[in-house]
Amino acid sequence: MSFYVVVPARYASSRLPGKPLADLAGRPMVARVAERCAKSGATRVLVATDDERVRDAVGDQCEVVMTRADHPSGTDRLQEVAEQLGLADDDIVVNVQGDEPLIPPAVIDQVAENLAAHPECRMATLCEPIERGIDLFNPNICKVVFDCDGRALYFSRAPIPWHRDAFSQQPNPHDIDMDPGYWWRHIGIYAYRVGFLHQFVSWEPASMEMHESLEQLRALANGVAIHVAPAREPVPGGVDTDMDLQRMRRHLRAEAERG
Numbered sequence: 001m002s003f004y005v006v007v008p009a010r011y012a013s014s015r016l017p018g019k020p021l022a023d024l025a026g027r028p029m030v031a032r033v034a035e036r037c038a039k040s041g042a043t044r045v046l047v048a049t050d051d052e053r054v055r056d057a058v059g060d061q062c063e064v065v066m067t068r069a070d071h072p073s074g075t076d077r078l079q080e081v082a083e084q085l086g087l088a089d090d091d092i093v094v095n096v097q098g099d100e101p102l103i104p105p106a107v108i109d110q111v112a113e114n115l116a117a118h119p120e121c122r123m124a125t126l127c128e129p130i131e132r133g134i135d136l137f138n139p140n141i142c143k144v145v146f147d148c149d150g151r152a153l154y155f156s157r158a159p160i161p162w163h164r165d166a167f168s169q170q171p172n173p174h175d176i177d178m179d180p181g182y183w184w185r186h187i188g189i190y191a192y193r194v195g196f197l198h199q200f201v202s203w204e205p206a207s208m209e210m211h212e213s214l215e216q217l218r219a220l221a222n223g224v225a226i227h228v229a230p231a232r233e234p235v236p237g238g239v240d241t242d243m244d245l246q247r248m249r250r251h252l253r254a255e256a257e258r259g
Contacts, residue, residue, distance in 0.1 A: 003042055074097065120225055
């Protein structure tokens with residue numbers, strides 16, 4: 001199956017400025033992400049950035065597309081890449097976020113395959129079980145609810161679905177009985193059909209999107225079906241904060257010491 005991988009890499013991250021260039025065991029984060037993507041089955045892997053420092057950090061590891069600096073989201077940056085490359089409306093593009101240096105190549109293939117297998121959907125994404133109450137109530141961890149056919153019903157930073165009886169009083173997250181397969185963490189990897197990308201960037205942000213600060217809600221607000229499936233391999237968390245960055249550095253250091 002033919003598909004493209006695009007890694008949006010914005011230098012001016014609000015929480016971690018210069019995040020794509022953050023040093024991870026001697027290599028910039030964006031280079032590690034690109035390396036993972038290159039091991040997938042993608043036809044082409046491209047890094048999309050508006051900053052020459054990011055372009056230089058990638059070097060000849062993969063293609064780099066220079067994009068405008070005024071994009072409000074990574075999805076808008078993807079759309080510009082698809083436009084620059086002249087991709088067909090039916091082509092599939094996978095968005096791998098530039099802060100996922102441990103993303104398994106198998107899940108990149110999986111999300112593209114899932115979209116190709118479900119023509120009624122115009123986006124596809126992945127999820128994994130939430131196993132700790134502290135994660136369920138963490139607003140930095142996006143939750144997803146989906147129907148019996150794997151179509152997303154809603155994404156939220158809140159703990160959904162809400163367990164009325166168990167949460168009737170202020171619960172202690174550490175004491176919650178985590179029923180297997182009841183709560184799901186959304187994994188921020190997406191596959192899109194190019195024609196949908198062109199539509200998406202023309203829509204105004206939805207009210208619920210702005211309240212939750214989750215742009216995939218714009219698709220749901222406009223009646224777009226999003227396919228959701230459990231990832232076939234565990235996906236380590238990405239790098240959103242300085243604490244995440246330190247955790248990633250410890251992980252890679254320990255990995256290097258094990259050989």
